Amino acid sequence: MKRCISILCTLLASLFLVSCSTEKEFTADPYANYDTLWQILDRNYCYFDLKLPEGTTWRDLYHKHRRDLRPKMTTDSLFLIMTELLAELKDGHVNLSSTFNLSRYWKWRTEGPRTFDAELVERYLGEDYKIAGALAYKALDYPDEGKREIPLGYIRVASFNSGLSDGNVSAALNRLRDCDGLILDLRANGGGQVSSSELLARHFIDKRRHVGYMSHKTGPGHNDFSRQIPIYIDPLTRGTIWLKPVFVLVNQGVYSAANDFVLRLKGLPHVRIIGVKTGGGAGLPMSSELPNGWGIRFSASRTYDTAGKDVEFGIEPDIKVEGELKRTDEKDLFIDASARLLTVWIKAIKKHLKK
Known part of the structure; x- marks a missing residue:
């Protein structure tokens, strides 16, 4: 029962935290979508202290990949840049989904x-x-x-x-x-x-x-x-x-x-x-949505042993x-x-x- 209560708390907290992103009007603008993606994780992702490359902040990674954006870039190119940002976290529970692709990190099972x-x-x-x-x-x-x-x-x-x-x-x-x-x-x-x-x-x-x-x-x-x-x-x-x-x-x-x-x-x-x-x-993974309709899944709660x-x-x-x-x-x-x-x-x- 306590497990159910804790999961419910996580759901409620995460829904509150990401609601701002799901209420945005549709836009295909690459900058708006990239910024929303970065902000959703900035506010809700739970493993920054464990996952970020040594000596690097999440803000550093924002600038590193944002400079590759272009105003009229293709959706495939935008998806790739977003995927490269997410790959920095090396988290199998972080996925970007669209109608044409699903990003994934699988090195945890292949290495x-x-x-x-x-x-x-x-x-x-x-x-x-x-x-x-x-x-x-x-x-x-x-x-x-x-x-x-x-x-x-x-x-x-x-x-x-x-x-x-x-x-x-x-x-x-x-x-x-x-x-x-x-x-x-x-x-x-x-x-x-x-x-x-x-x-x-x-x-x-x-x-x-x-x-x-x-x-x-x-x-x-x-x-x-x-x-x-x-x-x-x-x-x-x-x-x-x-x-x-x-x-x-x-x-x-x-x-x-x-x-x-x-x-x-x-x-x-x-x-x-x-x-x-x-x-x-x-x-425990949670999900949100970008202004262009793409979905983002990410780790939102942490689990520890006894x-x-x-x-x-x-x-x-x-x-x-x-x-x-x-x-x-x-x-x-x-x-x-x-x-x-x-x-x-x-x-x-x-x-x-x-x-």
């Missing part, structure tokens, strides 16, 4: 070593896996190795954009109930709906849990923020809850709502995050896996490492319980 290969994942899933909404799952077999000594479940969560219900999650977990542990593969999950992320996370907790904080813009100043509001997640009242060992497999492609999912599960006693640092994207650390640049795994996938690889070293280490952990737990 760094190659840590995900969809074809390798398909090889591990085989042909007999099941699909429950956005989840693809099966009891894990290894190519050419047969059943593992300790049965493990594998769930591929490719996106939080697709439909996902408690019924989907409960169905998958029930059908994996004979497994002693579970690998949740979130790699390359670029996010989607926060509600779907939270829905999935609730199936792995048995009591109310404090998972972090958020704060939203309260005024036009770059440092005008609300106090940090606690974020809680509540367990299910109906449905299947999984409290056996879980490895959440992540990489730099885990962003936005997927990063939020990792934040919610990190620190649980039966969960370990494994892989490489997530891509981040912890800002220690108060901003997670915009990602979340470190509990267990880091070194290495890189090659296009000629026949096995996924990240799934292999997860299965091997999860098996070791489960054996240690069983040994401890026998004492």
Whole structure:
């Protein structure tokens, strides 16, 4: 409930702050549109202290790119200049949209070593896996190795954009109930709906849990923020809850709502995050409109972990896996490492319980 209240506060605050831009009359003037774009972000964007190039102010960037404008320039040229301004922020949640293009910043998922290969994942899933909404799952077999000594479940969560219900999650977990542990593969999950992320996370907790904080813009100043509001997640009242060992497999492609999912599960006693640092994207995006009708989306609130650390640049795994996938690889070293280490952990737990 508090999460909903805080999001509502963010919506109300942002609507108040950007209302001046949406009430402007239509104009195609490149200078007016550029100035409006710059001002919307100047008043409402939440990560200037983290994103601006060192030794540079937002005003500096205004002048740097505005000098490229021309009175009768084409819409494509104007779009490009605006995109270059936005690219300075290196934020995957900052997008300019028009009828002919969408600007985007995707280096958070493309830079760094190659840590995900969809074809390798398909090889591990085989042909007999099941699909429950956005989840693809099966009891894990290894190519050419047969059943593992300790049965493990594998769930591929490719996106939080697709439909996902408690019924989907409960169905998958029930059908994996004979497994002693579970690998949740979130790699390359670029996010989607926060509600779907939270829905999935609730199936792995048995009591109310404090998972972090958020704060939203309260005024036009770059440092005008609300106090940090606690974020809680509540367990299910109906449905299947999984409290056996879980490895959440992540990489730099885990962003936005997927990063939020990792934040919610990190620190649980039966969960370990494994892989490489997530891509981040912890800002709650909001939208506004330019005088020419183009849309602008931007990060308008900040998310922190329980220690108060901003997670915009990602979340470190509990267990880091070194290495890189090659296009000629026949096995996924990240799934292999997860299965091997999860098996070791489960054996240690069983040994401890026998004492």
